[in-house]
Amino acid sequence: MNSADGSVLAKPDQSLATQSLDDMSRAYAFTTRLDDLVAWGRKNSLWPMPYGTACCGIELMSVMGPRYDLARFGAEVVRFSPRQADLLLVAGTITEKMAPVLVRIYEQMLDPKYVISMGACASSGGFYRAYHVLQGCDKVIPVDVYVPGCPPTPEAVLDGVMALQRMIAKHTPRPWKDQWKSPYEQTR
Amino acid sequence: MSKLDNIKTDLASKFNTANYKFVHAFGDDVLEIPKEDILPVLRHFKASQRFDFLMDICGVDYPTRQKRFDVVYHLFSSKDGSRLRIKCQLAENDWIDSAINTWVGADWFEREAYDMFGIKFNGHPNLRKILTHHQFVGHPLRKDYEADAQQHCTEPLPIHFNNEPGVDGSILNDRYVPLNIGPSHPAMHGTLRVMVELDGETIVRANPEIGYLHRCFEKMAETHPYNQVIPYTDRLNYCSAPMNNVGYCKAVERLLGVEIPPKAQAMRVVLAELSRIIDHIIAVGTGGVDLGALSAFFHLFTYREKVYTLFEKLCGSRLTVAMTRVGGMAQDTPEGWFDDVLAFCKDMRGQVDEISRLMLDNKIFIKRTQGVCPVTATEAVQWGYTGPLLRASGVNLDLRKATPYYGYDALNFDVPVGTSGDIYDRYLVRIEEMKQSIRIIEQICKNPPSGDYTIRDKGIVLPEKKDVYGNIEGLMNHFMLIIKGLRPPAGEVYDATEAANGELGFYLISDGSANPYRLKVRPPCFAIYQSFPSVVKGAMIADAIATVASMNLIAGELDR
Numbered sequence: 107m108n109s110a111d112g113s114v115l116a117k118p119d120q121s122l123a124t125q126s127l128d129d130m131s132r133a134y135a136f137t138t139r140l141d142d143l144v145a146w147g148r149k150n151s152l153w154p155m156p157y158g159t160a161c162c163g164i165e166l167m168s169v170m171g172p173r174y175d176l177a178r179f180g181a182e183v184v185r186f187s188p189r190q191a192d193l194l195l196v197a198g199t200i201t202e203k204m205a206p207v208l209v210r211i212y213e214q215m216l217d218p219k220y221v222i223s224m225g226a227c228a229s230s231g232g233f234y235r236a237y238h239v240l241q242g243c244d245k246v247i248p249v250d251v252y253v254p255g256c257p258p259t260p261e262a263v264l265d266g267v268m269a270l271q272r273m274i275a276k277h278t279p280r281p282w283k284d285q286w287k288s289p290y291e292q293t294r
Numbered sequence: 295m296s297k298l299d300n301i302k303t304d305l306a307s308k309f310n311t312a313n314y315k316f317v318h319a320f321g322d323d324v325l326e327i328p329k330e331d332i333l334p335v336l337r338h339f340k341a342s343q344r345f346d347f348l349m350d351i352c353g354v355d356y357p358t359r360q361k362r363f364d365v366v367y368h369l370f371s372s373k374d375g376s377r378l379r380i381k382c383q384l385a386e387n388d389w390i391d392s393a394i395n396t397w398v399g400a401d402w403f404e405r406e407a408y409d410m411f412g413i414k415f416n417g418h419p420n421l422r423k424i425l426t427h428h429q430f431v432g433h434p435l436r437k438d439y440e441a442d443a444q445q446h447c448t449e450p451l452p453i454h455f456n457n458e459p460g461v462d463g464s465i466l467n468d469r470y471v472p473l474n475i476g477p478s479h480p481a482m483h484g485t486l487r488v489m490v491e492l493d494g495e496t497i498v499r500a501n502p503e504i505g506y507l508h509r510c511f512e513k514m515a516e517t518h519p520y521n522q523v524i525p526y527t528d529r530l531n532y533c534s535a536p537m538n539n540v541g542y543c544k545a546v547e548r549l550l551g552v553e554i555p556p557k558a559q560a561m562r563v564v565l566a567e568l569s570r571i572i573d574h575i576i577a578v579g580t581g582g583v584d585l586g587a588l589s590a591f592f593h594l595f596t597y598r599e600k601v602y603t604l605f606e607k608l609c610g611s612r613l614t615v616a617m618t619r620v621g622g623m624a625q626d627t628p629e630g631w632f633d634d635v636l637a638f639c640k641d642m643r644g645q646v647d648e649i650s651r652l653m654l655d656n657k658i659f660i661k662r663t664q665g666v667c668p669v670t671a672t673e674a675v676q677w678g679y680t681g682p683l684l685r686a687s688g689v690n691l692d693l694r695k696a697t698p699y700y701g702y703d704a705l706n707f708d709v710p711v712g713t714s715g716d717i718y719d720r721y722l723v724r725i726e727e728m729k730q731s732i733r734i735i736e737q738i739c740k741n742p743p744s745g746d747y748t749i750r751d752k753g754i755v756l757p758e759k760k761d762v763y764g765n766i767e768g769l770m771n772h773f774m775l776i777i778k779g780l781r782p783p784a785g786e787v788y789d790a791t792e793a794a795n796g797e798l799g800f801y802l803i804s805d806g807s808a809n810p811y812r813l814k815v816r817p818p819c820f821a822i823y824q825s826f827p828s829v830v831k832g833a834m835i836a837d838a839i840a841t842v843a844s845m846n847l848i849a850g851e852l853d854r
């Protein structure tokens with residue numbers, strides 16, 4: 107480029123840039139299948155959306171909190187928006203009144219998406235065999251990992267997250283996940 | 295002359311008391327009157343300032359009786375701490391006058407009685423379902439409704455505002471912007487849902503919708519033996535679970551007429567005060583998060599974890615402890631536990647100051663909370679506020695002082711009282727209460743009482759394991775109690791304790807069988823939350839979020 111006085115400004119050394127890129131591609135070789143690489147990336151950057159409704163939600167705060175620190179597992183960014191999350195952490199009792207809301211949130215998440223059901227209530231209705239409690243959130247959405255306990259200890263939740271990471275890495279998603287249809291489709 | 299006699303002569307001068315019944319049952323004063331007299335009598339008590347609080351209204355179902363429902367009103371006087379229960383009988387399709395013009399706080403309690411039993415209140419502006427979902431048919435707390443008869447809900451409820459009298463709530467005003475917040479919304483706590491109509495950022499009207507965590511606690515209590523109800527009580531206010539255990543067991547013990555030993559009392563007080571601290575930690579910490587201050591949350595939760603460690607050491611579990619049993623505690627304290635608690639208190643004392651520096655002295659925090667959505671003392675009493683929120687409004691009422699239990703009267707502590715009832719005052723009161731709780735705990739732990747941790751009544755408490763496995767008598771005793779269950783005499787009590795966010799009351803009816811016949815909980819935040827639409831009217835949307843946070847709403851006890 108010519109400046110006003112006609113002198114020529116030094117150009118960046120194009121050849122050097124290509125050279126260094128070239129070196130890098132020689133230095134790092136990705137000796138894996140592409141889908142394994144993608145799975146590795148997915149498993150280490152889960153973005154959880156906490157769906158805490160009850161006591162388990164409080165314990166989930168402890169999992170996120172200073173001592174147990176879920177961030178160590180790459181699941182760092184807690185997002186309360188389904189559009190920004192790929193892991194739905196259902197923590198707490200889901201009542202009949204809440205079930206349609208849960209389904210809508212699950213629908214709004216973008217693929218690929220995973221669900222961890224934390225605690226007895228979310229997994230099976232827990233000890234609430236009662237008229238207003240949904241007997242497990244898998245009645246309406248597909249679940250990948252169930253964490254037992256009432257509430258589960260934070261260690262158990264971390265174990266559940268690690269189990270999910272192994273599933274993602276080994277490409278073993280739940281088979282019925284792809285066939286999932288909204289239970290309310292007929293009524294919409 | 296007893297209090298009941300006083301009431302008797304007082305009423306006789308005004309009403310025709312020929313068919314009134316005055317009963318003194320298990321230490322409670324009870325008045326049974328015909329339904330026409332309910333409203334005049336309530337008005338009379340309020341006007342003469344005999345009773346200033348309407349604590350609860352609930353229904354009871356006796357399907358075999360000709361007039362099948364009991365409607366029960368619980369009154370409380372802040373002057374002398376006395377209580378009165380007024381009951382009347384009602385037939386299936388009958389109605390009763392609504393108390394809403396006498397106490398505004400009757401609003402949600404009447405709606406709940408309608409939802410659960412189908413009791414109709416004449417003159418209630420907005421008598422519709424509150425806890426069950428909108429497609430639900432029937433009244434679940436009636437004895438002829440099966441406990442596990444689920445009815446599915448297939449679609450969420452659209453935005454509506456029919457909590458204002460004389461307005462069709464499903465018609466939205468197109469000059470305003472309707473906004474739905476929650477459930478499961480970034481700015482809202484878990485299951486809470488508020489629908490607002492906005493003029494710019496100002497709230498024109500608001501409508502809270504609850505019941506998203508209605509887990510049928512009361513029905514579950516009716517279908518479980520007394521001791522098995524304890525884990526369910528844990529899950530009412532799960533931020534301070536041990537306090538609920540204590541409240542429930544205290545009610546059952548009163549019905550049984552037993553007094554627990556000093557060691558058990560001391561353990562319960564220590565557990566309750568530790569829970570008060572962690573409950574306030576949640577209120578202050580998440581309140582900060584709602585105002586955009588995340589670091590306080592992380593800082594405070596370190597101390598919550600320390601309390602959990604103490605619970606873990608005591609009973610092996612963290613959040614839901616179920617540590618009390620009817621008649622005492624489940625087990626003794628481990629070696630040196632009281633010393634651990636003392637060490638924690640020493641640590642915590644400095645931290646409370648740090649927290650108040652971090653939060654309350656923060657300029658942004660002050661600006662966002664001072665003078666925001668204040669509630670006056672009169673309004674607070676009208677709505678049935680209790681606990682820190684009532685005290686923040688300037689009413690000095692704490693059940694630990696007004697009607698002391700478990701030796702609170704022998705302990706040294708102060709009750710902080712606010713002036714303006716704004717959000718800032720609520721946090722100030724909470725912070726001060728944490729300091730006072732530390733004081734209480736230290737007094738007990740420095741000199742814990744010795745002796746047994748439970749009574750040894752064979753009809754109430756299970757024998758120790760060494761007896762169960764060691765001799766035939768212990769085995770039989772264990773066997774009988776498990777199979778037959780613990781059976782209090784027929785009767786009813788209302789018993790209240792000062793929980794972290796207010797008066798936690800248990801109204802317990804026994805018919806002499808192994809399960810409670812009816813267990814009504816009076817959750818503190820239920821009465822508080824019903825005032826929300828009128829408190830935030832005209833405020834900014836961000837202030838409404840701050841208000842919700844300061845109310846310390848726990849969905850578990852709000853919806854039960």
Ligand code: SF4
Pocket residue numbers: 160161162163197198199224225226227228232255256257258529614
């Ligand atoms: S599993 Fe237990 S702790 Fe978790 S929400 Fe249910 S009752 Fe609460």
